Amino acid sequence: MRIGLNHSAARRCIFNEVTPVRWDVETQSEPPLGAHLITPRQGYHHHGIYVGQGKVVHYAGLSATLRRGSVEEVSIERFAIGCDIWIQPSPAAKYYGEQAVRRARSRLGEDSYRLLTNNCEHFCVWCLYDESRSVQVEGCLAHPGAAWRTAIAMFKGVLASRGQMAEPAANAS
Numbered sequence: 001m002r003i004g005l006n007h008s009a010a011r012r013c014i015f016n017e018v019t020p021v022r023w024d025v026e027t028q029s030e031p032p033l034g035a036h037l038i039t040p041r042q043g044y045h046h047h048g049i050y051v052g053q054g055k056v057v058h059y060a061g062l063s064a065t066l067r068r069g070s071v072e073e074v075s076i077e078r079f080a081i082g083c084d085i086w087i088q089p090s091p092a093a094k095y096y097g098e099q100a101v102r103r104a105r106s107r108l109g110e111d112s113y114r115l116l117t118n119n120c121e122h123f124c125v126w127c128l129y130d131e132s133r134s135v136q137v138e139g140c141l142a143h144p145g146a147a148w149r150t151a152i153a154m155f156k157g158v159l160a161s162r163g164q165m166a167e168p169a170a171n172a173s
Contacts, residue, residue: 034101036048121137
């Protein structure tokens with residue numbers, strides 16, 4: 001049963017003003033089909049749609065490297081890369097369950113990632129709400145200092161995950 005929300009409540013849900021819930025892989029059953037999953041990364045949050053059987057469809061984008069990637073279906077472990085997984089409540093979604101899964105899979109192989117206009121969050125919001133929007137991008141554009149800190153953290157995170165960044169203590173003699 002779906003609960004109806006007024007327009008302003010729906011917009012709060014769409015645009016992350018509803019707090020995501022941590023999903024405990026060890027103790028909880030799998031997320032519902034079409035769930036909007038979020039995993040924190042170095043400087044940003046990565047987004048995907050749960051499609052069942054331990055799989056997530058996401059815009060790979062800059063999720064693991066500095067190269068853009070396509071929309072792909074991966075294991076939940078590969079999506080999370082060892083980070084926590086949160087479920088973003090989406091009670092006002094236009095598409096949910098199998099509908100959201102079909103929409104996510106309809107874009108498999110798409111290779112049009114753009115950080116500011118077509119990223120993983122834009123993808124998930126489109127799958128559920130038929131809108132292309134990213135709260136993270138809007139926040140960075142509204143606060144340029146935060147944008148620079150985010151970009152630096154992302155760059156350092158990618159370098160560290162590749163083992164290309166020496167620890168500060170290792171460089172001190």
